[in-house]
Amino acid sequence: MAEKEITSRQSPSVKRYVRLAGSRRARYEERLFVTEGAKLTGEAFAAGYFPVELFAAEEAFESAFDTLSPIALAAETFCRITPAVADKLAQSVSPQGVFGVFRMLDNGTQPVKISSNGKFLLLSSLQDPGNLGTILRTAAAFGVGGVLLSDDCPDLYSPKVLRASMGGVFRVPAAVTDDLGGWIDALKAAGVPVWAAALRRDAKTLREVSLGEGGCAVVIGNEGGGLADGVIGRCTGSLVIPMEPGSESLNAAMAAGVFLWEMYR
Amino acid sequence: MAEKEITSRQSPSVKRYVRLAGSRRARYEERLFVTEGAKLTGEAFAAGYFPVELFAAEEAFESAFDTLSPIALAAETFCRITPAVADKLAQSVSPQGVFGVFRMLDNGTQPVKISSNGKFLLLSSLQDPGNLGTILRTAAAFGVGGVLLSDDCPDLYSPKVLRASMGGVFRVPAAVTDDLGGWIDALKAAGVPVWAAALRRDAKTLREVSLGEGGCAVVIGNEGGGLADGVIGRCTGSLVIPMEPGSESLNAAMAAGVFLWEMYR
Structure with a gap:
């Protein structure tokens, strides 16, 4: 020193x-x-x-x-x-x-290791640093195996993300990737069902699918635009959080939080 | 016109x-x-x-x-x-x-009616308008019977709260009060258990208590300081969201969202 x-x-x-x-x-x-x-x-x-x-x-x-x-x-x-x-x-x-x-560490924070019974959160083109920080704080609290971010998400190491994460960014394995689809394929190949958080005609609801048992992954999209069709098509299926009529959506961080809690509870 | x-x-x-x-x-x-x-x-x-x-x-x-x-x-x-x-x-x-x-409507938005099997969220001295808006958006999505706010919370009708609520403020019954303790007593008198979201030695966890059956209410405190002892003492008991070691807390809106989801799921 x-x-x-x-x-x-x-x-x-x-x-x-x-x-x-x-x-x-x-x-x-x-x-x-x-x-x-x-x-x-x-x-x-x-x-x-x-x-x-x-x-x-x-x-x-x-x-x-x-x-x-x-x-x-x-x-x-x-x-x-x-x-x-x-x-x-x-x-x-x-x-x-x-x-x-x-x-910095290379390509994210702690390395993400795929395992068949792990819990994973994937973030595709998230926009708001406060949302990302809140999600990382929640992911750390609910002990996910890893967070995978497309490289157009806010920077993990930006002061706003660090602050909103309350240090969660240092406790949760997180990796930034230019090939989120490749990770989706790798998770599925390992036997981990990968759910797109997207309102589709054939979507299952969180009352039908249990995220608590075994491995699982959920993909959350952009705050305004949701998930791209190409990403949804690559997933095991679509999954929605049931809501009252008249409500169209939750805040992206809140939706992530509900999925993370369901994985953990 | x-x-x-x-x-x-x-x-x-x-x-x-x-x-x-x-x-x-x-x-x-x-x-x-x-x-x-x-x-x-x-x-x-x-x-x-x-x-x-x-x-x-x-x-x-x-x-x-x-x-x-x-x-x-x-x-x-x-x-x-x-x-x-x-x-x-x-x-x-x-x-x-x-x-x-x-x-405006008087004293809040839509009137809150106490019923023994209703779900209620109480907010004590919440500070951040974005958090309040996000909570109201989530409360509307998960169909709570009412949100009760101490009068030192951000204004329900502030542009920031309205924007973050995505119109949820217009869909959920919400009342502002200078006597949150009085509402806690009234809820308990109607047979609704009122849980303080507070880390106490005798706190139950959300894995032990089911919020889904019958009526219930949860009280969320200030982002930095949590709930005052006087408020906690007036509740039925304390309730915490279980978390990984090393994580001390969730964002206030996120905590509220997890409780609201548990009431709704």
Whole structure:
């Protein structure tokens, strides 16, 4: 560990953090992402992500000393920062004075392993980072075997996704793929039924199909447009959550949550 | 119906709409609220809300003629607007050129009636309008008998809540109260068990308690702070959604959704 003090909002470390927080491209060029707050920073470290840089204002460091001191020791650089620098780094409404820069894992977070009795969630062209974060938080809580994302979903490592996931992104195996259809085929080949969450004439309802026994996978589509026909056609069948007349749909994160709960309950 | 043409962004009707969209106080002084988009405007009308004013750009009106023409006829004033005026009124990212001003109902939306075999959701000091809207959308989809909100929750008629609810706010009976504890007592007196969604030593889990049979109610607390002890103490008992170790909680809307699904499934 190297230790330094940063008092200038123009320091290269500060500029890099801001760039990584704001740009997906910058994150993937450097293969780094950022965390804000002692809790999220601690979760990234606990999940095995390598801390490149830890920034902490004095008071913030002391008040989360047990979480942060091992990270400070492990980090390439530990930067003590002033409140003015903390303000510059902060993305959240109530900044806490702790910020991390971590090295990404390849192609997602923890690796997803296909098994015949595993539970999987597939996300196709999801749009909203808040929805993705909420889904990852819920997937972690309900212990799914893996989340598979098409590569046009929001970035797993964007600050909004990390924040909404409450660290769930570090606890759940998740992989980003440019071939979601290939994963669907691989799951089916392993004996895992793959259900498209889509309203089709021949769709079964969640009252008829039990997701609790054995392996299963559910594919959730885009918030506005749902799932593409090509994706639906590749699945074992379609599955809908029954609803009252007059209601057409649930929020995408909510629908995912109901499926995840059914897998877990 | 009176009909007029509005070409000025400074017209009193435009100013009133903007004031109602932006200020809870203005809404409750005038007892009016606003809707944006043909779909939400149509749902408010279909639910029996009285249309005071309907604004529509020409193309938008034509493309949703079947929905909008009865509203235009019923409205006190139907205002044809220019695209520039539509831009001024628009709150959403993709404005559609249709806007309504409706009269509120008293103390909530549709009245909530207690019955011994009804399903109820109680919200105590919820904070986020997006969460509230998502909960109302889900409550409508899963057909609850009523949603009861403490009066420090976000305003049911705020544009953010209406938008996230996708019209659910017009389909589900909901009442705002300064005495949530009184409603808890009334529900219990009617034989409805009232569960506090709270992690207590003596809490039951959703695997032990069936919410599907007979009447039941669940109380959800604030996103950050959960439920106050006074509220928990007044309930029949505490109920938690089982989760994997390492996960502390679900998003408040997600937790509400899982309870609502269990009531409905």
